[in-house]
Amino acid sequence: MTTNKKEPVDPARLASLAEVAINVGVRLSPGQDLLMTSPVEALPLARKIAGEAYKAGAGVVTTLLDDDELTLARFAHGNDASFDRAAGWLFNGMAEAFDNNCARLAISADNPMLLANADPDKVGRASKAQSIARKPALEKIAGFEINWSIVTYPSLAWAKLVFPGEEDGVAVQKLAEAIFSASRVDLPDPVSAWRSHNEALGRRTKTLNEQRFFALEFVGPDTNLTVGLADGHEWAGGEATANNGITCNPNIPTEEVFTTPHAGRVSGHVASTKPLSYGGTLIRDISVRFKDGRIVEAKSSTGQQVLEKVLDTDEGARRLGEVALVPHGSPISQSGLLFYNTMFDENAASHIALGQCYSKCFANGGSLGREQISAQGGNQSLIHIDWMIGSGEIDVDGLDEAGGRTPVMRAGEWVSLAQ
Amino acid sequence: MTTNKKEPVDPARLASLAEVAINVGVRLSPGQDLLMTSPVEALPLARKIAGEAYKAGAGVVTTLLDDDELTLARFAHGNDASFDRAAGWLFNGMAEAFDNNCARLAISADNPMLLANADPDKVGRASKAQSIARKPALEKIAGFEINWSIVTYPSLAWAKLVFPGEEDGVAVQKLAEAIFSASRVDLPDPVSAWRSHNEALGRRTKTLNEQRFFALEFVGPDTNLTVGLADGHEWAGGEATANNGITCNPNIPTEEVFTTPHAGRVSGHVASTKPLSYGGTLIRDISVRFKDGRIVEAKSSTGQQVLEKVLDTDEGARRLGEVALVPHGSPISQSGLLFYNTMFDENAASHIALGQCYSKCFANGGSLGREQISAQGGNQSLIHIDWMIGSGEIDVDGLDEAGGRTPVMRAGEWVSLAQ
Numbered sequence: 001m002t003t004n005k006k007e008p009v010d011p012a013r014l015a016s017l018a019e020v021a022i023n024v025g026v027r028l029s030p031g032q033d034l035l036m037t038s039p040v041e042a043l044p045l046a047r048k049i050a051g052e053a054y055k056a057g058a059g060v061v062t063t064l065l066d067d068d069e070l071t072l073a074r075f076a077h078g079n080d081a082s083f084d085r086a087a088g089w090l091f092n093g094m095a096e097a098f099d100n101n102c103a104r105l106a107i108s109a110d111n112p113m114l115l116a117n118a119d120p121d122k123v124g125r126a127s128k129a130q131s132i133a134r135k136p137a138l139e140k141i142a143g144f145e146i147n148w149s150i151v152t153y154p155s156l157a158w159a160k161l162v163f164p165g166e167e168d169g170v171a172v173q174k175l176a177e178a179i180f181s182a183s184r185v186d187l188p189d190p191v192s193a194w195r196s197h198n199e200a201l202g203r204r205t206k207t208l209n210e211q212r213f214f215a216l217e218f219v220g221p222d223t224n225l226t227v228g229l230a231d232g233h234e235w236a237g238g239e240a241t242a243n244n245g246i247t248c249n250p251n252i253p254t255e256e257v258f259t260t261p262h263a264g265r266v267s268g269h270v271a272s273t274k275p276l277s278y279g280g281t282l283i284r285d286i287s288v289r290f291k292d293g294r295i296v297e298a299k300s301s302t303g304q305q306v307l308e309k310v311l312d313t314d315e316g317a318r319r320l321g322e323v324a325l326v327p328h329g330s331p332i333s334q335s336g337l338l339f340y341n342t343m344f345d346e347n348a349a350s351h352i353a354l355g356q357c358y359s360k361c362f363a364n365g366g367s368l369g370r371e372q373i374s375a376q377g378g379n380q381s382l383i384h385i386d387w388m389i390g391s392g393e394i395d396v397d398g399l400d401e402a403g404g405r406t407p408v409m410r411a412g413e414w415v416s417l418a419q
Numbered sequence: 420m421t422t423n424k425k426e427p428v429d430p431a432r433l434a435s436l437a438e439v440a441i442n443v444g445v446r447l448s449p450g451q452d453l454l455m456t457s458p459v460e461a462l463p464l465a466r467k468i469a470g471e472a473y474k475a476g477a478g479v480v481t482t483l484l485d486d487d488e489l490t491l492a493r494f495a496h497g498n499d500a501s502f503d504r505a506a507g508w509l510f511n512g513m514a515e516a517f518d519n520n521c522a523r524l525a526i527s528a529d530n531p532m533l534l535a536n537a538d539p540d541k542v543g544r545a546s547k548a549q550s551i552a553r554k555p556a557l558e559k560i561a562g563f564e565i566n567w568s569i570v571t572y573p574s575l576a577w578a579k580l581v582f583p584g585e586e587d588g589v590a591v592q593k594l595a596e597a598i599f600s601a602s603r604v605d606l607p608d609p610v611s612a613w614r615s616h617n618e619a620l621g622r623r624t625k626t627l628n629e630q631r632f633f634a635l636e637f638v639g640p641d642t643n644l645t646v647g648l649a650d651g652h653e654w655a656g657g658e659a660t661a662n663n664g665i666t667c668n669p670n671i672p673t674e675e676v677f678t679t680p681h682a683g684r685v686s687g688h689v690a691s692t693k694p695l696s697y698g699g700t701l702i703r704d705i706s707v708r709f710k711d712g713r714i715v716e717a718k719s720s721t722g723q724q725v726l727e728k729v730l731d732t733d734e735g736a737r738r739l740g741e742v743a744l745v746p747h748g749s750p751i752s753q754s755g756l757l758f759y760n761t762m763f764d765e766n767a768a769s770h771i772a773l774g775q776c777y778s779k780c781f782a783n784g785g786s787l788g789r790e791q792i793s794a795q796g797g798n799q800s801l802i803h804i805d806w807m808i809g810s811g812e813i814d815v816d817g818l819d820e821a822g823g824r825t826p827v828m829r830a831g832e833w834v835s836l837a838q
Contacts (some may be wrong), residue, residue, distance in 0.1 A: 031500060040459055040484065047488045054496035060504040061493065065459065065484040069466045074480065078471035081450060089519070093512025100508065215575040 124309025228265025316381025318324025350390025534699030543728025647684025735800025747831025769809025
């Protein structure tokens with residue numbers, strides 16, 4: 001390491017992360033435009049990514065920067081009606097960009113506690129208004145119309161939450177190291193490391209696809225959940241080919257394999273195994289009961305009001321759009337850290353997602369219309385929110401339609417079937 | 420002053436500037452959305468403005484932040500084709516926002532020398548592509564569809580150019596004081612100071628409108644220019660009422676009164692009296708000759724290539740869209756400073772603008788269509804670029820159609836006619 005106290009984030013590693021973001025994550029094509037979103041605090045990474053994008057032959061790179069203080073100004077001073085408004089014009093513009101083959105990269109560095117002291121009713125309403133406004137843009141991401149990716153940056157507020165006992169510089173340095181390790185940029189050749197990793201995930205999805213399970217059953221402490229899988233579902237993981245023909249790695253890091261549940265065939269109860277950080281609120285100890293695919297009871301020990309607002313976003317917000325398997329032995333899980341950031345925590349544990357499904361997680365998904373996807377059990381919603389249900393104590397079985405049972409995971413680890 | 424070395428920009432004055440921006444500049448209506456643009460460096464002001472906007476009852480405030488290093492990344496690494504591209508989707512989104520009555524505020528703090536070392540051909544092409552892309556949004560600003568304003572912030576690079584001999588903190592503090600003074604936020608009651616100033620500018624435009632001049636004649640060193648005025652032109656200055664019914668102050672500061680030249684009736688030669696800072700390039704000692712409204716010869720001592728690219732943007736880029744009168748004794752002029760920023764320098768000297776005219780500068784301008792405006796002599800272009808032609812050595816006469824002559828300014832000062 002060459003970091004020092006003045007520079008807790010190693011610039012050489014950051015440059016390597018920028019290369020991975022463009023050449024592994026987005027895999028920007030020559031001439032393709034790029035829309036990047038980034039917190040102001042992550043500018044040291046955003047600037048390097050912009051440089052890498054232009055080196056890769058970008059058309060024009062447009063960076064939308066957000067600032068926590070600007071967000072807080074609204075919750076401090078906004079009048080009541082403000083919280084039902086959102087900048088739809090901006091998301092409509094993004095949708096137009098995607099229609100013109102613009103690629104998308106997000107830098108995630110959110111302070112999970114940003115809105116912890118804000119009025120939960122206002123947080124929930126602002127979140128719903130935002131979800132409605134961004135639908136035209138999110139649909140094109142969820143439908144993989146273009147290549148996209150998300151990478152992470154060690155912001156101070158996030159680092160202090162992950163490493164609460166450390167001084168600022170040390171906390172940032174430690175989170176930076178965790179990000180660099182999970183993103184494989186601490187290896188001598190990150191691009192070929194990602195190639196090998198994508199191949200390993202590809203073998204796992206191939207095995208699961210050959211099984212054609214009718215449902216998955218999760219059993220563990222406070223959890224006994226049957227997740228029906230959508231008709232014609234397809235497992236995905238690692239790299240994915242967008243409808244514009246470009247193969248990208250949508251998440252850096254990623255350890256999961258995932259597919260589409262059947263929106264009408266989920267039953268039983270399940271408890272979260274890690275807190276969910278959603279829009280500046282921490283929702284802890286989620287416990288829900290499903291009946292016929294729908295959440296009919298939900299509680300949490302913190303963030304209950306925000307959770308309820310989220311579930312009330314629309315009909316699909318109470319149903320599942322994704323189920324993902326991650327072994328308890330994954331490197332991120334083995335770090336023993338709780339990251340309070342879905343990009344990490346979802347790669348440390350098996351999880352489910354409320355809301356919108358990915359059309360890519362269907363055989364021939366790119367050619368299926370919205371109605372056909374619904375008919376096969378794919379869920380539709382304004383939201384897509386992952387939360388963690390895996391741990392070292394969870395067993396997973398694959399069920400066939402007749403009730404036949406195949407072990408998939410035991411005590412959180414793959415059984416030989418899917419290794 | 421309460422500034423100190425650690426805080427060269429007085430936070431109390433900045434708070435006052437934020438109030439003036441919202442309550443004098445934009446005059447945001449309760450429930451109205453706001454689109455703000457700001458350099459990252461001006462976040463201390465942008466955050467206060469967002470707070471003021473929400474206190475004034477804003478719907479949602481959307482802030483687009485730009486960063487000089489992101490701009491430079493393109494000129495450092497972009498391939499040739501990049502420089503003909505622009506993010507049209509973003510400007511289309513803005514146009515949609517304005518169609519929905521979103522107000523607009525820009526914070527100007529540009530480093531005038533940002534692109535001084537970039538390839539002028541690339542700078543010119545990128546500027547043209549940007550102008551074409553933003554046309555749908557700029558038209559609604561130039562046409563005063565909604566209330567808008569521009570305020571300034573003392574960025575370090577700008578301050579160092581205005582005060583080249585000073586240390587960083589001192590330069591920023593001095594530019595901050597100049598901005599606060601010109602923006603009237605160093606007075607005990609800035610809002611009523613702006614009311615008085617608007618009334619004074621209103622009396623001047625009323626006098627000029629009563630004269631109904633056919634043309635203005637500028638005579639001074641290296642300048643002998645006749646600027647025909649558009650048929651049905653109207654003088655404006657200070658506050659203006661947008662087509663949405665909201666009266667705003669589009670520029671903070673402002674000292675000018677201005678109207679629309681006739682695009683076909685400008686003749687003679689004119690020399691700039693201050694450098695023009697345009698898109699990161701300084702264009703010094705501009706000297707042009709007009710024939711029948713069109714620039715037929717143009718040279719400058721620096722930035723010649725960028726000037727030529729600008730003039731070649733479209734047919735209207737070689738014709739005038741604005742003529743403005745500012746007395747040499749204006750407070751900004753008397754500061755003796757050269758600001759390298761149009762927001763200041765245009766309020767220190769009479770000036771002309773290449774390109775698009777303002778429909779507001781016609782009697783009943785809000786109800787005139789594009790064709791009618793052209794028929795009356797109003798110019799159309801993708802650009803609108805002000806440059807300074809006034810000084811303490813310039814005389815201005817008003818001409819009637821028969822050639823009758825009325826003195827308007829002598830040695831850069833108003834004669835009694837228009838005081």
